[in-house]
Amino acid sequence: MNQEERMYVVGNQKIKVERELTGQWILDIGGGGEGIIGLCYGNRVISIDPRIDELEEAPEEPLKIVMDAKELSFLDNTFDSVTSFFTLMYIDNNYHEKVFKEIYRVLKDNGEFVLWDAMIPEYDGGIKDIFVIQLEIETPIRLIKTGYGISRKDKVQDIEYFIDIGESIGFNVIKEEVRDKVFKIIFKK
Ligand SMILES: C[S@@+](CC[C@H](N)C(=O)[O-])C[C@H]1O[C@@H](n2cnc3c(N)ncnc32)[C@H](O)[C@@H]1O
Numbered sequence: 026m027n028q029e030e031r032m033y034v035v036g037n038q039k040i041k042v043e044r045e046l047t048g049q050w051i052l053d054i055g056g057g058g059e060g061i062i063g064l065c066y067g068n069r070v071i072s073i074d075p076r077i078d079e080l081e082e083a084p085e086e087p088l089k090i091v092m093d094a095k096e097l098s099f100l101d102n103t104f105d106s107v108t109s110f111f112t113l114m115y116i117d118n119n120y121h122e123k124v125f126k127e128i129y130r131v132l133k134d135n136g137e138f139v140l141w142d143a144m145i146p147e148y149d150g151g152i153k154d155i156f157v158i159q160l161e162i163e164t165p166i167r168l169i170k171t172g173y174g175i176s177r178k179d180k181v182q183d184i185e186y187f188i189d190i191g192e193s194i195g196f197n198v199i200k201e202e203v204r205d206k207v208f209k210i211i212f213k214k
Contacts, residue, residue, distance in 0.1 A: 026152060033153040033177060035206045040141065041163045048105025052131060054094045054124070055112025056083060059171055062108045063087035065164050071104075073097070095120055097127045104131055107138045111158075111173050113187070114142055118180065125190050129214055138196065138212040140187060144203075148177035156180065158206065184208040 042065055049069060053062040056072030057079025063070045063086060070087035073094065074080050080089040092098060094109075094116065107128045116124060128138050143158045157174040187210060188198055196212035 028155070031153060031155045032157050032174070033155065034157045034159065035143070036159045038143075038158060038160050038205055038207045039163070040160055040204070040207060040209075042110075042141075042165075044165055046106045046108075046137070046139070048133075048136070050104045050106075052097075052099070052104045052107045052128075053087070054107065054109040054128070055115060056080075056087065056089070056108075056110075058082055059162075059169055060084045060087065061110050061162060061164060061169065063089075064166055064169075094124045094127060097131050099131045101130050102133045105133055105136050107132055107136070108140075109138075110141045111143065111160075113140065114145065114156075114173065114175055114180070114182065118182070121187075122190055122194065125194050125196075129194055129196060132214045134214055136214050137199070138191075138214070140210045140212070142182065142187065142208060143173075144183045144206045144208065145177070145180055147181040148179075154178060160207070184210065 051070045053072045057074035060083030063072050063084045067086040072087040072089045073092035075093045154177050156177045159172045162169045191212045199213045200211040202209045
Protein backbone atom coordinates (compact mmCIF):
# COMPACT_ATOMS: atom_id res chain seq x y z
CA MET A 26 0.00 0.00 0.00
CA ASN A 27 1.41 3.43 -0.85
CA GLN A 28 1.62 6.34 1.58
CA GLU A 29 -1.23 8.23 -0.07
CA GLU A 30 -3.72 5.40 0.47
CA ARG A 31 -2.82 5.39 4.17
CA MET A 32 -3.55 9.09 4.64
CA TYR A 33 -6.59 10.41 6.50
CA VAL A 34 -6.49 13.96 5.13
CA VAL A 35 -8.16 16.99 6.69
CA GLY A 36 -7.79 19.61 3.99
CA ASN A 37 -8.25 23.33 3.54
CA GLN A 38 -7.92 24.55 7.13
CA LYS A 39 -7.51 28.33 7.36
CA ILE A 40 -5.71 30.04 10.23
CA LYS A 41 -4.81 33.66 10.85
CA VAL A 42 -1.83 34.32 13.12
CA GLU A 43 -1.66 37.92 14.28
CA ARG A 44 1.00 39.79 16.25
CA GLU A 45 -1.05 39.90 19.45
CA LEU A 46 1.44 38.87 22.13
CA THR A 47 2.67 41.62 24.42
CA GLY A 48 5.69 41.51 26.75
CA GLN A 49 9.22 40.69 25.69
CA TRP A 50 10.19 37.01 25.59
CA ILE A 51 8.22 34.32 23.77
CA LEU A 52 9.13 30.64 24.13
CA ASP A 53 7.99 28.67 21.05
CA ILE A 54 7.64 24.95 21.72
CA GLY A 55 8.54 22.83 18.67
CA GLY A 56 9.42 25.91 16.67
CA GLY A 57 11.31 24.11 13.90
CA GLY A 58 10.06 23.60 10.34
CA GLU A 59 8.14 26.58 9.04
CA GLY A 60 8.64 28.26 12.42
CA ILE A 61 5.46 30.30 12.15
CA ILE A 62 5.83 32.02 15.53
CA GLY A 63 9.48 32.85 14.83
CA LEU A 64 8.45 34.29 11.49
CA CYS A 65 5.80 36.51 13.12
CA TYR A 66 7.74 37.70 16.18
CA GLY A 67 11.43 37.46 15.07
CA ASN A 68 14.07 38.08 17.73
CA ARG A 69 11.60 38.11 20.62
CA VAL A 70 11.36 34.33 20.16
CA ILE A 71 13.35 31.52 21.77
CA SER A 72 12.53 28.56 19.60
CA ILE A 73 13.08 25.06 21.02
CA ASP A 74 12.88 21.75 19.20
CA PRO A 75 14.63 18.40 19.78
CA ARG A 76 15.38 18.08 16.04
CA ILE A 77 18.38 19.96 14.72
CA ASP A 78 17.25 19.57 11.09
CA GLU A 79 13.88 21.18 11.89
CA LEU A 80 15.55 24.13 13.65
CA GLU A 81 17.99 24.61 10.78
CA GLU A 82 15.06 24.90 8.40
CA ALA A 83 13.23 27.48 10.54
CA PRO A 84 13.57 31.30 10.17
CA GLU A 85 16.92 32.85 11.19
CA GLU A 86 15.84 35.59 13.58
CA PRO A 87 14.78 33.65 16.71
CA LEU A 88 17.30 32.17 19.11
CA LYS A 89 17.12 28.45 18.28
CA ILE A 90 17.95 25.85 20.93
CA VAL A 91 17.90 22.05 20.76
CA MET A 92 15.63 21.08 23.64
CA ASP A 93 12.74 18.79 24.51
CA ALA A 94 9.49 20.29 25.83
CA LYS A 95 9.33 17.58 28.49
CA GLU A 96 12.39 19.08 30.19
CA LEU A 97 12.80 22.78 29.67
CA SER A 98 16.21 24.07 30.76
CA PHE A 99 14.96 27.48 31.86
CA LEU A 100 14.42 28.99 35.29
CA ASP A 101 10.92 29.30 36.74
CA ASN A 102 8.99 32.45 35.73
CA THR A 103 11.19 33.32 32.73
CA PHE A 104 8.83 33.97 29.79
CA ASP A 105 6.09 36.50 29.12
CA SER A 106 4.40 34.07 26.69
CA VAL A 107 4.71 30.49 25.52
CA THR A 108 3.35 29.24 22.19
CA SER A 109 2.80 25.83 20.64
CA PHE A 110 1.81 25.85 16.99
CA PHE A 111 0.76 22.31 15.95
CA THR A 112 3.47 20.76 18.13
CA LEU A 113 1.44 18.93 20.80
CA MET A 114 -0.03 16.67 18.11
CA TYR A 115 3.57 15.44 17.60
CA ILE A 116 4.05 14.63 21.29
CA ASP A 117 2.74 11.37 22.77
CA ASN A 118 -0.47 11.95 24.78
CA ASN A 119 1.18 10.34 27.83
CA TYR A 120 3.55 13.32 28.03
CA HIS A 121 1.08 16.17 27.54
CA GLU A 122 0.54 16.78 31.26
CA LYS A 123 4.29 16.88 31.86
CA VAL A 124 4.76 19.38 29.02
CA PHE A 125 1.94 21.58 30.34
CA LYS A 126 3.57 21.57 33.81
CA GLU A 127 6.90 22.63 32.29
CA ILE A 128 5.22 25.44 30.33
CA TYR A 129 3.41 26.63 33.47
CA ARG A 130 6.67 26.60 35.43
CA VAL A 131 8.67 28.73 32.96
CA LEU A 132 5.86 31.26 32.40
CA LYS A 133 5.77 34.44 34.47
CA ASP A 134 2.68 35.08 36.59
CA ASN A 135 -0.10 36.41 34.33
CA GLY A 136 1.82 35.09 31.33
CA GLU A 137 -0.10 33.46 28.48
CA PHE A 138 0.27 30.09 26.79
CA VAL A 139 -1.23 30.12 23.29
CA LEU A 140 -1.94 26.71 21.81
CA TRP A 141 -2.96 26.02 18.21
CA ASP A 142 -3.64 22.40 17.30
CA ALA A 143 -5.85 19.95 15.44
CA MET A 144 -8.93 17.93 16.31
CA ILE A 145 -7.88 14.30 15.74
CA PRO A 146 -10.58 11.62 15.81
CA GLU A 147 -9.95 8.19 17.29
CA TYR A 148 -8.24 5.73 14.93
CA ASP A 149 -10.69 3.05 13.75
CA GLY A 150 -8.03 0.42 12.96
CA GLY A 151 -8.49 0.81 9.19
CA ILE A 152 -5.96 1.38 6.41
CA LYS A 153 -5.93 5.16 6.87
CA ASP A 154 -3.48 5.21 9.75
CA ILE A 155 -1.68 8.50 8.98
CA PHE A 156 -3.38 11.75 10.02
CA VAL A 157 -2.58 14.72 7.79
CA ILE A 158 -3.82 18.26 8.26
CA GLN A 159 -3.40 20.78 5.45
CA LEU A 160 -3.20 24.40 6.52
CA GLU A 161 -3.33 27.81 4.91
CA ILE A 162 -1.73 30.14 7.42
CA GLU A 163 -2.17 33.88 7.05
CA THR A 164 0.65 35.70 8.88
CA PRO A 165 1.55 39.42 8.92
CA ILE A 166 4.51 38.50 6.65
CA ARG A 167 3.02 36.12 4.06
CA LEU A 168 0.55 33.32 3.36
CA ILE A 169 1.99 29.87 4.07
CA LYS A 170 0.54 26.63 2.76
CA THR A 171 1.77 23.55 4.55
CA GLY A 172 0.74 20.17 5.92
CA TYR A 173 1.52 18.33 9.16
CA GLY A 174 1.28 14.56 9.52
CA ILE A 175 1.51 11.95 12.30
CA SER A 176 0.62 8.31 12.97
CA ARG A 177 -3.00 7.99 14.13
CA LYS A 178 -2.27 5.06 16.43
CA ASP A 179 -2.81 6.01 20.11
CA LYS A 180 -3.56 9.58 19.05
CA VAL A 181 -6.87 11.26 19.75
CA GLN A 182 -7.36 14.86 20.85
CA ASP A 183 -9.79 17.76 20.81
CA ILE A 184 -10.12 21.18 22.41
CA GLU A 185 -11.75 19.86 25.61
CA TYR A 186 -8.92 17.39 26.11
CA PHE A 187 -6.34 20.21 26.28
CA ILE A 188 -8.58 22.54 28.31
CA ASP A 189 -8.95 19.77 30.92
CA ILE A 190 -5.19 19.26 31.14
CA GLY A 191 -4.51 23.01 31.39
CA GLU A 192 -7.13 23.61 34.08
CA SER A 193 -6.04 20.55 36.08
CA ILE A 194 -2.54 22.00 36.50
CA GLY A 195 -3.69 25.53 37.38
CA PHE A 196 -4.15 27.49 34.14
CA ASN A 197 -7.23 29.64 33.50
CA VAL A 198 -8.69 29.57 29.99
CA ILE A 199 -9.21 33.12 28.79
CA LYS A 200 -10.10 32.41 25.14
CA GLU A 201 -11.05 29.37 23.06
CA GLU A 202 -11.81 29.24 19.34
CA VAL A 203 -12.67 26.34 17.06
CA ARG A 204 -12.61 26.77 13.30
CA ASP A 205 -13.55 23.57 11.49
CA LYS A 206 -10.89 21.04 12.59
CA VAL A 207 -8.38 23.41 14.16
CA PHE A 208 -8.49 25.25 17.45
CA LYS A 209 -6.74 27.91 19.48
CA ILE A 210 -6.74 28.18 23.26
CA ILE A 211 -5.26 31.02 25.32
CA PHE A 212 -4.33 29.91 28.85
CA LYS A 213 -3.29 32.35 31.56
CA LYS A 214 -1.04 31.53 34.53
C1 LIG B 1 5.40 20.03 12.33
S1 LIG B 1 6.13 20.95 13.54
C2 LIG B 1 4.87 22.02 14.01
C3 LIG B 1 4.91 23.28 13.27
C4 LIG B 1 5.92 24.29 13.76
N1 LIG B 1 5.60 24.72 15.12
C5 LIG B 1 5.91 25.47 12.81
O1 LIG B 1 5.65 26.60 13.23
O2 LIG B 1 6.16 25.25 11.62
C6 LIG B 1 6.19 19.96 14.99
C7 LIG B 1 7.52 20.12 15.67
O3 LIG B 1 7.43 19.58 16.99
C8 LIG B 1 8.69 19.07 17.30
N2 LIG B 1 8.60 18.22 18.48
C9 LIG B 1 8.31 16.90 18.52
N3 LIG B 1 8.43 16.44 19.78
C10 LIG B 1 8.81 17.50 20.56
C11 LIG B 1 9.13 17.67 21.93
N4 LIG B 1 9.08 16.64 22.79
N5 LIG B 1 9.49 18.90 22.37
C12 LIG B 1 9.54 19.95 21.51
N6 LIG B 1 9.26 19.84 20.19
C13 LIG B 1 8.90 18.64 19.71
C14 LIG B 1 9.10 18.36 16.02
O4 LIG B 1 10.48 18.10 15.98
C15 LIG B 1 8.64 19.35 14.95
O5 LIG B 1 9.64 20.25 14.57
